[in-house]
Amino acid sequence: MAHETLKKIETEYHTDDVLAYKANYEAFKGGLTKHEVAQYYNKWAETGEYDAHLNENRYCGPESCARSLATYYPDNERAHARILDVAAGTGRLGAELHNLGFRQIEALDPSTGMLAKAKDRNVYTHFYNDFIGVDHPVPVDDGTFDGLAVSGGFGEGHIPCTALQEMIRVVRTGGMICIAMREEYLIYVSEYKGSLEQLMTELESAGKWKLEAKDTIPNYAFGLPGVIFQFRVL
Template structure:
């Protein structure tokens, strides 16, 4: 019997479709931060998050880790890095594989954080959401702060950027990787993300090193990566 015209649906196809649905649901218009946290906790607790977002579907963690490693270069074994919206530790594991030894996680979903804890990647794990609220972290604590997949509807708000700047050392590195379409699909970002990036640069808070499109960031769709250097002399870091 000929197979011509017959579409074979594999386990990987089903897995990718499920991951797409889950990702879309936790970024739907109008979702609250509380709903986002609850959704991610349940996704992690069913044991499917890492499986659904394996490398073939989600290249973001590799892209983010490569950017941090490139910036740190010879300082990798000593660099203090904060993984923001760390999830189950996908970025942290990539950093660990590249020789980073001093990694902390910031993640508001308890289920995700518990999975990250079991991997023995991080020294300190903070169950906190990045927003305008002051984090329980001292000023100038990290050589690098990185966030991959933490941006989107109901996710990290723009007022969280000030905390990224506060906890990162002068001369330090901030890397944000996100799905490119969120720059237009998320109302807050469409109206203000790139303007805020410019405003913070004009205010002497950080220097934008690059804004790069990331092909095949997730499910074959493009991402965008912002890289910043915190100013050595920063005005009004309160």
């Protein structure tokens, strides 16, 4: 299905949009190890083309995710809320959180190149250069963060399903976790098909978190719909 989407984009979009989509496709096409994916992002960041390829007109995930998370934190609490931005990339989500009044934002990403760009934004208080999952625990105590956000980190060869448990671990009771991703990935990404949403439901049944909302974003990336899951940690 990923290849079919690429063919559709090549047929219907302008040249610049096709080139941008192809750059993104190379990261999400599958067949790469997680370390190879991180290396691809390093190179993409070093060219300086990442933010140009995934500008707001082509990809609104970071801004949509930040706004969703912010709705659960009153204006007077945001400056003191400690937030973890997972798969932070070049820091667009962090920058939007900062625009919305958050000041204690920390970034996690396995790509050193991406984090270098994120540091230039001067909105993060700490950086974690690593993957996330049960085999890659964030080096913090349980319940350290008041909230967690991730946009664009879920996809083929990216964040594994098991990372949900680690996300829950690091967020305090009552804190929010917002996950923004392309909707079609729930259907065709081998890691997620029949598994990701099922695990989300199982974790809710186990009393780990509660789904507060699941919003659809019509034009999330390259004209394709996205979804934002919003969970409250229990």
